[in-house]
Amino acid sequence: MEYVPTTLVGATAKQIARAVRRGDTSATQVVADHLEQIAISDPELRAFRVVRGGEAMTEAEKVDDQDDLSNLPLAGVPVAVKENTAVAGLPTWNGSATARTEVAEKDHEVVRRLRGAGAVVVGVTRMPELGLWGVTDDEEVATRNPWSLDHTPGGSSGGSAAAVASGLVPMAQANDGMGSIRIPAACCGLVGLKPGKGVVPCELGVDGWFGMAENGVLTTTVGDAALGFSVLAGRRPVKLVEPRRLRVGVSLRPPTAGLRLDEPNRQAVATAARLLVDAGHSTLTAEPRYTPMLGPQAIATWMASAWQEADRLGLDLADLQPRTRRHARLGKYVHEKGWVRQQHRDAWRERSIAFFADRKVDVLLTPALAGPPPLADGWAAGGWRQSIVTSTRYAPYAAPWNFAGLPAIVVPVGVRPDGLPVAVQLVGPPDSEVQLLSLAGQFEQQNPWQRLAIV
Template identity: 75%
Template sequence: MDNLATTWVGATAKQISRAVRRGDTTATQVVADHLEQIAISDPAIAAFRVVRAGEAIAEAEKVDDQEDLGNLPLAGVPVAVKENTPVAGLPTWHGSAAARSAVAEEDHEVVRRLRGAGAVVVGVTRMPEMGLWATTDGVEEPTRNPWALERTPGGSSGGSAAAVAAGLVPIAQGNDGLGSVRIPAACCGLVGLKPGRDVIPCDLGLDGWFGLTENGVLATTVADAALGFSVMAGRAPVKLVQPGRLRVGVSLRSPVAGVRPDQPNREAVATASKLLVGVGHDTVTADPPYSTAVGLAGLATWFACAYREADAAGLDVRSLQPRTRRHVALGKFVWRRGWVRQQQRDAWREKSIRFFADSGIDVLLTPALATAPPPADGHAGGSWRRNMQVNMAYAPYAAPWNIAGLPAIVVPVGLRPDGLPLAVQLVGPPDSEVLLLEIAGQLEVANPWPRHAFV
């Protein structure tokens, strides 16, 4: 922590907003502190595509000029926004210059809500090309994991996760189409919430990847995740309480055949299970009804997302990375043959909801990852086949719950023997976002985690 710029770097969003509202500090001071920390640390991490230094200070001054800060739950809180989410006055990069769209004339609705709550957007964070991959790197440089610079922070919201884990912002927006908030949260030791369908406005790209994509939040504490979720969902701040006795299903089964979690990830689930029993819940073995048909439908949908987004944006496919070109080509193939159907996704959603009812469980506990985060380098220029192998081998647990449209959260549970974070995933039925946050809060109290890896 020798490189900390000031005491406000590393503070939680709740601590910052409370201090600004009380007049103990100013939004301008808080934002200046974080911009200084970004200048110190981001050259090693490459979390940000663009830092809005001058604009952020000007916006912080406007927050300070408001007469009544009492109704601003994020007063003066620096936030980062993923680069596929329109921010007025900036291009929307989508992970590469080849996929970049024009300068946005207005903010995306979630950005508008963050700013309306008093938050200050200090910059937009990097993602892999078109958000397709679970590693965040481009042809220029990879984004690095603050816990181990040679490792990836995950993807596709890898820049947002790296920024929060390094203390460059207390919370960040991300979005999750097949795990893109939860995978980086697990890689970087953060709380990462993907809400269920239609809880937070999405409206990204053509149709949000057939409705699979949801905007979510990355934070170092459950309280901050709840605060960010409340603001983006347009709700009053969530008040978390102790949930009653729950029945928790526990599963190590991977959705991808032949992939098994390594020993540290199995131990993470065992640790979380014991902690949940310790706070009064019951645990039972309950494996979701994954099937080859669901897996193939998920793959075809992933491919088709790439093709349809590229086609709708009029992208020159030849300018894209080799791995992305192959993904787009496969997407064109499966889409034109009618292999991607809404009925498949609807059937899995219904089956997933029945799984909770039939098994009698309130929530499901799974690993967040199967292995350690892979190396940071070499993916953007690598082959499609190699990228697919890496993605599916280390991060198989997230995607089914996007297809089902169910809420899910990743929660840290400690560190691997190599010092990288460990995490678990909790999944719930529709409208269980607050319950998932409450259970995550119980895990946090019972087993606090290191909040930052300062660089």
């Protein structure tokens, strides 16, 4: 795959918006160039479900027609939206033709905020059926990781991650119910922030996966991540400053017993800890108080979310992929048995917040993944056990912080021996999103990463 000859395909969102506001280029030109690159690259990547070519050009012209662009932090920036998030004039696909809903009459609130900031939605990106899995494919199409086309970009926001990592857009909306922003970020060498509970409008499914889901963005830089977070949270653009000296807890222990952490991810945490010390912070071993029941409770909630979403959409389970069908049926069973309870989530949230206070820890550093991204093909047609075991084994570190409703960010650290990215996760107490972004910015300054998989 080759880039079209324009300096702004592959640029950051901040660079594009600045150029458009200054009049160095137009939103129309920027969007046209990115649509051309999508046409070149996406037949191989399969990041997009739908590309809004003509509509996006019309919306870019409307940006150019505005007299004053100074109040548009994303002026002319091409963005992609995950396919479970309503975009006016398009069906909401939810990961498969079976789960697709009618054409949306209005934008989801986060899409409305992106457009209000001057962004242009060029298309919607693929995800696994009902957003359930850590890989992104269906019976016909597998979305591919730009770093290695044999591998998955992760899930469930895999299409958004593939689009950003390949430079097809500088920013993509994503959402995270059990790691679906952070897992693809780690797989594709991106920055992915899951905000804490209630900071960004959710409005996904019945109740946002029992309150575990959050909306965010995937980007190639911390500056873009901060900008996207500000827009979605309805705040003035965040100005990142060097954080005060922080006490950082370091944990390698998987949340569930019996899971193995591979050496590249182990070394990524060691590298990140050294960078933090070099930046003036202190580190100490600090293991979160994972309970034996946390894993089973999280898995039961994951299953019940599948059943709840299928029921909301009025789906016949027989029409779903075999793995989704079994997940939803088990979800109905565990829900009816009373195994999914708000008190479980409340107790883990209280325990997690107490961890930061009791250990006098400002931030927790963990691996982002336990192993490399799986191969891309064959998951939708495979069995339920294959998908659930693979998803939980390679990406166990994200879900506890959805269960707790705490903010967490994934930051690239380098490249594995196999050439795929490697990353770490930073977790904070409530309302620490800006602190996490500032700390991630120090990582970026000290240890710059390759922003795009294809240069």
